[in-house]
Amino acid sequence: MDSKVYDFLIIGAGSAGCASAYFLQKSGKSVAIVDREAIAGGASGAAGAFLSPLPGKKNSYNSFVNEALNFSIDFYEKLSPDSINKKGVLRVPYDNFSKEKLENNDIEYEYFDYNKLKDISKNFKEIDGYFYKNAAVIEPLSICNKMVHGCDFYKKNVDKLVFNDGIYFVEDIRAKNIILAQGVSKSLVKHPYMEISPIFGLRVDVKTTTEVPFNIHKSISISTNKHDDTVAIGATHERHDSSQLECTTTCDKCIFYVDHEKEQVNLLLDKAKELIDLENLEVLKTYKGARATIKSYFPVIGKIVDYESSLKKHPSIKNGTKISQEMLEYYPNMYTINALGSRGFVFGPYLAKILSQNILYGSVIPKDISTQKLFFKAARKDKSQL
Ligand SMILES: Cc1cc2nc3c(=O)[nH]c(=O)nc-3n(C[C@H](O)[C@H](O)[C@H](O)COP(=O)(O)OP(=O)(O)OC[C@H]3O[C@@H](n4cnc5c(N)ncnc54)[C@H](O)[C@@H]3O)c2cc1C
Structure with missing residues (x-):
């Protein structure tokens, strides 16, 4: 078995995944990218792909x-x-x-x-x-291919992620970090706050x-x-x-x-x-x-909050108690970049740059596009007993 452990494994080779691969690789990280179809085999291959300003007040x-x-x-x-x-x-x-x-x-x-x-x-x-x-x-198509140049591409349908001793396994591919860039496909982990x-x-x-x-x-x-x-x-x-x-x-x-x-x-x-x-x-x-x-039309990036564990640990969030982001529970070393809507190629590189800087250097993700904003919003509306 190949002993290579990638720094990052990205699931989904659309605009979001390919742009993330680009910035992480440029920062010297080893990156593999997986897609069940092909590079730009999902929405990204169907896009116009027009890049236009959004006028208005x-x-x-x-x-x-x-x-x-x-x-x-x-x-x-x-x-x-x-x-x-x-x-x-x-x-x-x-x-x-x-x-x-x-x-x-x-x-x-x-x-x-x-x-x-x-x-x-x-x-x-x-x-x-x-x-x-x-x-x-x-x-x-050519843009997505250029962005992943130098990364290893695997054509695979990923149906589960196994995490063991700090390493993720997708069959024989191993990586320290996972980025989910799955577009409309069912997410590999649960995040009910991001519908x-x-x-x-x-x-x-x-x-x-x-x-x-x-x-x-x-x-x-x-x-x-x-x-x-x-x-x-x-x-x-x-x-x-x-x-x-x-x-x-x-x-x-x-x-x-x-x-x-x-x-x-x-x-x-x-x-x-x-x-x-x-x-x-x-x-x-x-x-x-x-x-x-998603409803807000903003895209979403960042560490993936584990909804159930976070609420189990801090049930008072449901009543509006303020808890800092750092105190929430997260899936280990796992990030998302999704909900790019009708502007996947306008947003892709911009978001991927922000996400990669957050992962590598801890820079702050603007609130409007953060996973935590969606988490807190959903949790405060949640009236179920955990
Ligand atoms: C008809 C159409 C026109 C558009 N026009 C424009 C436009 O003009 N300008 C613009 O900026 N945007 C446009 N968009 C939007 C843009 O295409 C999307 O926002 C963008 O492609 C989303 O990229 P993504 O990487 O999030 O998703 P996708 O491109 O859908 O990529 C997700 C990938 O993940 C893979 N995947 C998911 N789960 C798994 C798994 N478990 N195992 C393996 N692989 C998996 C899928 O196969 C897929 O290839 C258009 C979209 C459509 C449909």
Whole structure:
């Protein structure tokens, strides 16, 4: 048997797991990454993957998104300039995102009226919108592969973690620390305070002879022409009931998946047609996946709190007694990075950097994205007797 003990074993090779692998490896740690499908075989392979600012009156959520965006665009440009097209995004107002929201913010923008857009491309329909420079589209597969370059990858379905004498065992792989980056899949340990709901989505890649000058976003997004000459159009949003079943990585393997791919593709193409005329359009490939979300929309990172043991040790937490984070019970040497929602590639590198610095140097994780915030919230609502 191989005697190697990795510093870190990451379960899940999506945007979250691959970005975590990148930062830990860069800090000199030995890292293995496992996925039951492939690198970017889950939601990450299905993503558009658009990187756009979130305009609107400043609040804690959009400030967080926009900070992550700046970090991540810069990160991808350095990591793999061939996998990113940064040409900005035109945001077209609609019911869910009004002109006021698009105008009322700190982010730099330019208003493009119909005439200006027609000067840029005769293919634009009768639309107007707000142009934000700091937006891009990336190639998710090549980005994820680049991030794990140098790590050992194992294709394996992990069904349990064994912890013995300070070492985790996943069959013959051994590691000192575990990072769960499982997306919508059932977690390998219990954390009832972090309820993940899947939001299914579909995107298409098309070929067209039309030059799309920048990304365009209304209720769906159309990308500029990517380096491989395709244009991405995405994505649909459909909340699936996770109480029915365990959400699987690939929707095609899900027994509850109702195949209405054709209608969904047509819906995307119809919405795209309202924005720009894509000439000689040919659908090349469709991609499906499920985004992992929690109620607050913030992602979650950090040490995994053991809910039952923490409440057993400090039952008065349920009545609102304040207990410091350090006094909670945690699964040993185990961390999570999850609930990246619809912005997995905006958040991935930014979160992974914060998480790796927390693990390696003890730097503080902002409260809004911490496991402890969710733990305390759920515990204070919990009226059961332990
Ligand atoms: C259609 C669609 C469009 C999207 N568009 C965008 C976009 O434009 N921009 C953007 O930023 N984000 C977008 N997203 C969201 C983004 O894709 C996700 O937020 C991101 O991919 C989540 O990454 P993840 O690593 O958390 O999850 P995933 O990519 O799902 O990775 C989790 C991995 O863990 C593996 N796994 C889980 N459990 C186990 C186990 N027990 N054993 C082995 N392997 C396991 C799974 O196989 C999976 O590969 C989109 C998502 C979808 C579905």
